Amino acid sequence: MTKWLKLKPLASLISLLSFGFATQTAMANGLQGMEVVNGTASMSINGKSTTITNSPNAIINWKQFNINQDELVRFVQENSNSAVFNRVTSDQISQLKGALNSNGQVFLINPNGIVMGKDAVINAAGFTASTLNILDKDLKAR
Secondary structure, eight states, rough: OOOHHHHHOOOHHHHHHHHHHHHHHHHHHEEEEEEEEEEEEEEEETTTTEEEEOOTTEEEEEEEOBOOTTOEEEEEEESSOOEEEEEEEESSEEEEEEEEEESSSEEEOOTTOOOOTOOOOOEESSEEESSSSOHHHHHHTO
């Protein structure tokens, strides 16, 4: 048996374990499947705190956008006139049970629904939640 054949199963196992850990971390924070479709955005997770730093008018598609109880999602933006548009592309509703902070404006678009829990806290320059299916071109025109 060649070295390649011996190492391949080990490399596959390591890849699977790494993927499982990354998926579990993202799932634990209620946000899944971040895809930036306009502008730039980066995400960092530290325990129950998730920080997303984005350019003005960034558009992010999510498979899931939830904020679990005792969690914090923070959007760091250029200024209070900046905006980030978050769209959920799966068939899941969004449940906001924790805290959402931003120095700018945050839009959450989910055609399947958005539920605010009794302990949800939103602290932002502006927040809009909508079930309308808004197109990227309409968001960019803002």
